[in-house]
Structure formats: C-alpha cells, structure tokens
Amino acid sequence: MTPRLATLVPLLTAAALVALLARGLLQHDAQAEATSPLIGQPAPVLDLERLDGEAAPLQGEVWVLNVFASWCAPCRAELPVLGQLASEGRVRVVGLDYRDTPELGLAFLKRHGNPYALTWRDPEGRGSLAWGVTGVPETFVIDRRGVVRLRHTGPVTPQDLRQRLLPLIERLKRA
C-alpha cells in the first residue's frame, strides 16, 4: 500500500460510518414492519419450563409474545410500555426469557416491574428458534385462532403501541 492510500483509509472508513448513521437515522422513522414467514401461520408451540406466572391455556384469545432478556438494555426500557399494552389492550402478554439464567430473569422482572401474565424460560434459545427470533426484544401478536398476525422487532415505543399494536389488537378482538 502506498502511503497516500494508507492515509486515505481513515477517511474512507469514517465516510462509510457516517453513511451508515445517516441511513439508520432516516430509516428510523419509517420503521418497516418486520416480515416473517410465520405471519399467517399457526403459532409455534412453546415446550419450555415456566419462569413465572400461571400457565393457563391461551386458546381462543388474542395474546402477545414478547422476547426479552435481563442483559438487554432496550428490553428494560420497553417494560413500562408492555405494561400499558397489557392494561389498555386488555390482553395477556407472555414473556420469553431468552438466553438467561432463571435468577437473573426473575430479579430483572422484580426490579423493573413485571408486565407478563406468564413467562417462559428459554436458556438455550430453542423456543426463540422456533419463532424465528433474530434478537431481543421482539414482539408477536397472535389472534384467537392461534395464528401469528404481527412481528415487531426492537423495543415497542409508545408510538408503536398507539399506532400499530393497540389498533391491531382491537381489530383482532372484534373479528
């Protein structure tokens, strides 16, 4: 590498980084609904151990699955919004504690408020694999017939709640 090229490397790297940031910033508002082959398909069965809450059958009701972990900072920020989702949408929110120890998971819920009616443990990520989860947090809405209707990746913001999740849940409940 000639010296001139070598001194250009930092500039080119920085330019790529700024482009990435700009793209991310502009894309941030137009949050595309994450697609998933699961949409329109029956919800995968979760054959896991329970971490917390009551294992009641969810057939015949609209419910929400939220994948979280105690080591995930955005999950922490999302918890109050999930609580709002449960109370305002009058739905049960089921938690899936992804790649976590039961102690840390329970302490996390105790510390930051527990919006989940029921929480499954997923220490090895088997359940998340079945749901095609790519990262935490992730949220799914499942209708009365047990069909996955929405996949939301990243934390649920109050805006997402009002504009996408609550309207959809209302619609599914009336259907």
Next chain:
Amino acid sequence: MTAELGHFALLLALAVALAQAVLPSWGAQTGRARWVALARPLAAVSFGLVSAAFAALLACFVQVDTSVAYVAAHASHELPLGYRITASWGGHEGSLLLWVWILAAWGALVAARSAGLPAAFAARVQAVLGAVAAGFLAFIAFTSNPFERLLPAPADGRDLNPLLQDPGMAAHPPLLYLGYVGFAVGFAFAVAALLEDAPDARWTRWARPWVLAAWSALTGGILLGSFWAYYELGWGGFWFWDAVENAAFMPWLLGTALIHSLAVAEKRPGFLRWSLLLALLAFSLSLLGTFLVRSGVVSSVHAFASDPSRGLFILVLLGLAVGGSLTLFAWRGQRAPAAEGYALGSRESLLLLNNLLLATATATVLLGTLYPLAAEVIGGTKLSVGAPYFDTVFPPLMLPLVALLVVGPLARWRVAALQRIKPLLPLALAALAGAAALAFTLQGSLWMAAGIATGLWALGGTLTLAWRQRAAWRHGLPLWLAHAGIGVFVLGVTLVRSLEQSHDLLLAPGEQAVVAGRVLRFERLEAAPGPNYQAARATLSWQVGAMPLRLTPEKRVYGRRQVAMTEAAIARGPWRDVYASLGDADADGRWALRVQVKPFMAWIWAGGLLMAAGGLWGALAHRRRPRALPATAATPSPLTAPTLSTP
C-alpha cells in the same frame, strides 16, 4: 426577560465563534499579524458570552420560570434549590448548552496558556475550537433553544426525573463533558499541526497536558456515572455495555492510546502520524457519542427524547468535523515521517503494542455498539448486542495490555533489553501462584485466576517500579498512580464478578433469614416523607461481629410524576459492600428484599480514582515544568530529556 437576555447572549456567542473560526486562521494563512492576534481575545469573549447565556438559564431555573418551556419540563417549585441548578443540564437543550460552555472554557484556558506558542499555531488552534463551538451554538440556536417561551405558562413545572435527583447524577454530566469536550483541544492541536506549512513535531508536547487533563476528567466522569448507576438504579450493577456507556468508553480507550503515543512522538517521529490520527479520532468518537445519545438511532436506556431533525444536524456536524479533519490528514498526514522499525522488546515496540491493543479494543466496542444499526440498515433485522458479546471479547484484549503495563516502563528505549524484567520474575510467579491458589480454594473459573494474576502483577510490578525509582517521584507519580489504579481496578472487577452473591427474600417486619452465612433481620418498616416524595423505609440488621450492620433501603414515590423509585442501602467497606434494595409488598404484608454481598466493590472505585488522579497530576506537573525554564519568546525551550516517560 432573563430568558431573552440569555437567548441574545447565545446568538452573539454564535457570531463571535464564527469570527473566531474564520479571522485568525485566515490571518495565519495570509500572514496578517493583527488578525492572528485576534484569536486569544475572541476566545475570551466567546467564553464570556456563553457564560452569560448559561447563567441566564440557571437564573430561570432558580426562579422556576415556567414560562420557559425547557424549565417547565424539568423543574418544579417543589424541587430543592440544589437540584434546580443541576436540573438545568437535566435535559437535551440545557445539557447541550453545558457542552458548549465547557468547550468555551477549554478554549479560554488554552488561550490563556498559549502565550509561549508560535502565534500562528495558537491562532489555528483557536480557529478550530471556534469552528466546533460555532457548529454546536448553531445547533442550539436552530433546533434546541433552551430559552423558548411556553405561553400561557403552566402553574408549575413537570419536575426533574427522580433518577436525576441525586448528587452523583448532578456532577456526572459536567465531569463527563469536561473529558469528552476536552479532547477537542487535542483535536485542535492536531488540525493546527496539519495546517502548518512545515510539519512541527512539538505540537505533541504542547498537546499532552491538555489531553491528560481531558482524559482524567473523562475517567472521573465515567466513574461517577457508573457509581451512580450502582447505587441509584437499585440493582447493584455498575456497567451494562449500553450504547451510551460505550459512547463515552470509546473516546476513553482511544484517549488512553493517544496519551501513550504522545509520550514518545516527539522523540520518535515514527509515532507522529499515528498520534495525529489518534487525536483526530478521539474527538471524532466524542462527537459520535454525542450523536448516539441525542439522535435515538441506537436504543438505549440513557437516551434523551429523540428527534430525527436534531440527529441529522449533529450528523452533519460530525460529518464536517470528521470528514474535514480526515481529508486534511489524508492530504497532509503523509508529510509526517513514515513508520520506522523498532527492536522487539524495546520501549517503543511495547508502546506500539499498547496502542494496537487499545485501538483494537476501541474497534471492538464500536462494532458491538453499531452492529445492531448496521444489521437494521443492511439486512432489515433488528437485534441487540448485549453484555455476552462484550464479556467474551473484551477481557482477552485487556489482560495482555494490563500485563504489559509493568513491562513497558521498565523496558529501555531503542534496544531490546528485557533483562531489567528479570528481577520481577519472582513477582510474576507469586502472582500466578497466589491467583491459582485463590481460584482453586474458591472454586473460581480460569478467567478469575487470570484476572487476579494480572491484577496482582500490575499492582505489584508498579509498586516495585515506584520503589526503585522513588528518587524521581515527581516525574514518575502520574504513571505509578494510573498503572496501580488499573491493577486495583482489575482485581476489584474480577473479584466482584466472580464472588458476588445475591439473595432474593420475602420477609415481613420482624422476620429474619440467613444471608451469606449470617442472620439478616427485618427490624421494622416506617414512613419517611421527603421534600418532594413519599417513602417507605425498611430497617434491616445483618449480624457481623459485635455490632450488627444497619441497612435502610427505601421505596420512594415522587409526587408530581408519581414515579416509584428504589433507593438502595449500601454498607460500604474496603473488603465488601452489602447492598440491600426494597421491592414491593405482597398481599400478606411481606416485602420483597434483595440483598447482595459484593466483595471488593470499593476497589473498582478506588482503581478508577487512582487513574484519574494520575492523569490530573500528570497534566498539572506538565503545565508547571516549561514555566520553570527561562522562556524564549516564540519557542518554548525543549524539555530536559526525561529518563522516564509519564504516559
């Protein structure tokens, strides 16, 4: 009225900063001495005007002038006076004004102390600082005006977020910004050096005390933030690898590399080009951090209310500063001598290795922080990179670096002379044996043994070095403090992470349980009203020795926002902290309690403080030295060649 005065001062400051950015550098370029001479007075005026704006904002907060939108959003009449003042930097607009005020203060300080520098060089430094200040003042004036009126004014404000009503959090942003923004000085020196017609290696010596001071402040700021998270967030963690923490940590890592490369760059021209790049990148990372915190582009618990238009503005500033400086570097950086070869085992080679490891660590953190964004932009998937990634990749990079910090100061310049290390072999063996024994008896992991061995080695080696060179203590102290601090810190982190215990209990007042082999008693529960909150306070006693330890964790509900907060109780000690937090009561009147025993927690803070103290001493000692020598008019006399270095 006060708000309008503040706004006016802000706009004037913007005009002055623009003049400061343009006139002196134009003068330096065209050889007009009178324009060059404007640089230092303009820096002083700029500082005065930003100070006036900031004082006006403080006045609005002290009076709780709710007709100012920013005040109404962050203060209330219930808020005690001290927190009214600190609330002024509790939100986006005010904290940005604090950012610029600190930049102006650094600029004025540099101006006051640059009498001995060549006039054209000092003028260029001020011009760069003025340009950065102008960018941020424009940002405040056009997108984030803290003086905007809210009419009709509400009867009372929304109060400050209770998490921020705390002395630690009040002091954290100013100290952190002092560090973040301080790297602007190193940046300005590097840019000025690149702008000079003939490359001048002396900039590295002039910049060093400033970089050291900024680094020291940044260390203190990060430490304070971490300390705050530890006692205020109520769950006993102190570092979460959150995007915003990483944003402050990256400039710290690169700043550490910069300090070490500046220490040799003047004498070893091979380090010059690299030092220039590090100085530019350290501040670029500070700007990146500012962008990440304020644009909301990466999810984080710390983020300010995000607003895409603000994000775009900072991104443009970031692009101009980074793009401009790196273009300059690409264009003129090659004038600096090319890299030279160093004997393996010489001090130069070890410093190079230090820089390499620190740069790699920075890149690792950058990757982990921005990977979620890249995945979202490129692949359309959202994911989060958490502690597991950083915990896996970080220690393997850091442990060799910590091990090197004993060897580096002992190595000789130029020659591969590692014989000097030989007397330390017994220490190395002792550290390894001690760590192995400890890890074995405590049944710890391999990482625990490695951490303890490295920590003991760093601490012991540095103390040995200090003892041997005690005659030159004035010169060596900064290095000893900082390096010993790292040893103490590594020991603290390793021991806390491998030995901490956590117990979740459900107790009613009067009941007791066994925690870490001792009896913990829930004595009583009482109401404890505060100035702007209601609290339930539990009194616990933990039986150690004759006197039981008393712990009084609280659960507070802050009035105006009705936010519930956990106020943890911590019994501190040199060997362990006991950390108790109070949860919620269940239907039977039993309370959830979490009691954690954290051995050697205090060592983490002590280590950080030692590092910051070392940096500060280095900056101050450096400052004093050239003054002791007879100053010649334009060029400060070269340092008496030091036998030791003080990175």
